[in-house]
Amino acid sequence: MVFLTLDDLDNFFRRYAKQQGFGIVKAGGAYKQEKGKTVNERRNCTWKCESGGKPDARIRAKKQRKLDAPVMLHAKVTKDGKWQIRNVVLQHQNHEPVPSISKYISMFHREDLNAVRRRLFQHHDEGVSIPQIHSALAAERNGVENFPVSERQLRNVVDKEKRLKMMEGDAMQWLPTSIA
Numbered sequence: 774m775v776f777l778t779l780d781d782l783d784n785f786f787r788r789y790a791k792q793q794g795f796g797i798v799k800a801g802g803a804y805k806q807e808k809g810k811t812v813n814e815r816r817n818c819t820w821k822c823e824s825g826g827k828p829d830a831r832i833r834a835k836k837q838r839k840l841d842a843p844v845m846l847h848a849k850v851t852k853d854g855k856w857q858i859r860n861v862v863l864q865h866q867n868h869e870p871v872p873s874i875s876k877y878i879s880m881f882h883r884e885d886l887n888a889v890r891r892r893l894f895q896h897h898d899e900g901v902s903i904p905q906i907h908s909a910l911a912a913e914r915n916g917v918e919n920f921p922v923s924e925r926q927l928r929n930v931v932d933k934e935k936r937l938k939m940m941e942g943d944a945m946q947w948l949p950t951s952i953a
Contacts, residue, residue, distance in 0.1 A: 782858070886930060907924045
């Protein structure tokens with residue numbers, strides 16, 4: 774398969790991974806070299822299953838995410854600047870991906886949060902509580918089980934936004950007057 778850009782290829786493999794129920798990481802790649810200097814332009818890239826790699830014996834097996842899964846995709850830039858898939862391994866060993874749990878894979882949380890972010894702040898600015906917002910957004914997607922974002926994630930997004938809005942000197946007003 775051939776793609777016009779690296780982003781197109783990356784989005785394609787991410788969608789495939791989400792559909793199949795496993796996460797991926799960009800494992801490596803190389804940049805073009807011209808006259809001994811590195812140019813900020815990729816020439817190849819490799820993606821792997823997030824469960825790929827050798828298990829660490831020092832970590833308990835329950836907490837271990839590395840299962841030596843050989844799933845990978847390697848692509849290279851052709852002479853005309855398009856990205857061509859050169860090598861693909863889609864056979865999972867040591868674990869079976871489950872499509873229904875893809876909403877619990879951390880790499881897909883950001884996508885889901887970005888989709889509801891605007892509506893979250895719109896409702897929160899009107900004074901609606903986070904649990905009510907979560908229930909309303911989940912109802913639009915036919916229930917909480919079909920809504921991939923938890924109340925805690927919504928609360929964390931709102932708290933992060935509040936911290937970013939604090940300006941220099943704002944912290945001084947929160948300190949007790951005996952310290953300031």
